[in-house]
Amino acid sequence: MRHSRSSISINLLLCLFLLSPQAFADSNAVTDSAFLFHTCSSLQNYTANTPYASNLKQAFYQLASNAPPSGFGLSSVGDDIQSQVNALALCRGDVSPADCKNCIDTASNEIQQQCPNSKGASIWYDFCLLKYSNTKFFGKIDNGVRLYMWNVQKAENPATFNEQVKNLLSGLVEKVEATPKLYVIGEQGIEGPSNKLYGLVQCTRDLSGAACKKCLSDAVAELPNCCDAKIGGRVIGGSCNFRYEIYPIVDAQK
Known part of the structure; x- marks a missing residue:
């Protein structure tokens, strides 16, 4: 299983794009x-x-x-x-x-x-x-960078899988505003050999709960562009990130 990096808008004002795909070794070990x-x-x-x-x-x-x-x-x-x-x-x-x-x-x-x-x-x-x-950025949503990563393997039933991913992540986003760490993990059962889908959402804690929710909601809206039918994926930004996989992402999910 491998991860790849998509085209990334480094600075939206400069319209600078990196098009060099880079493979990331995938490991189930959370110590890496x-x-x-x-x-x-x-x-x-x-x-x-x-x-x-x-x-x-x-x-x-x-x-x-x-x-x-x-x-x-x-x-x-x-x-x-x-x-x-x-x-x-x-x-x-x-x-x-x-x-x-x-x-x-x-x-x-x-x-x-x-x-x-x-x-x-x-x-x-x-x-x-x-x-x-050198400028004060605390408390502001950072949209300057958005990194896409995905598993190259596709789900057998893309439409159903996409809906399950969206439902899991959207549910986690709804919970994050009320958490002190602005960090939520979760899982849900799915059809197929893996049986489960695991998710994680997190924000930097200089954001308010409402700003965190907005940041993550905007990131989850990128699912079709990032991870359409991919069995694992993540969107990473300067203020928030999400990830989903068909294996546990963190120790607490094992």
Whole structure:
């Protein structure tokens, strides 16, 4: 079983598209924090040994220290608007504090390699999301990036399967607004050899419950474009994501 990456709108204002499909190894093991994608989201750069560079380092340190216990953290470092860094880290709802910290540490190092001196960037792993910017983005739905991934295998009964996927994810979206972590997993029985369909929805916790629901509802509306009749798929953005599979996604579903 493999996953592929679709065309991705990196920045809707720039109309920049990546068309290089990349295969992702599929593993049922939930201990694998695989790299998914990154984007350098700012056209502005900073230089080494400046206040912005120092503030970015401090923001990463704060996130690695403060986010793991709850799986989410915000950091805003610097009083001067010109050098202020705003950063966010989110770990998948089932990930342990130790794995969360490891993922944030890895992401902090990798994003500086992938986007050297950029004043804004985001990076996604299976276990975590890390993003930062020189502008205040907290509380706003981030539609700058939308990543599609899907299983290349198709369901035997596409119409029925599509409806089951939509029903599962829509049901999870309805529940997410009332959850403290803005994270919900679920499952439902289906016909076929797998017998069950598993789903996950999650938002960054700087969003309100209503904004989270809107972000996920818009993402689920992308199902026909992303994952038509595919037995597994996900849509990942800067503020929310969903995933469904015919096998358990997280330990709690085993």
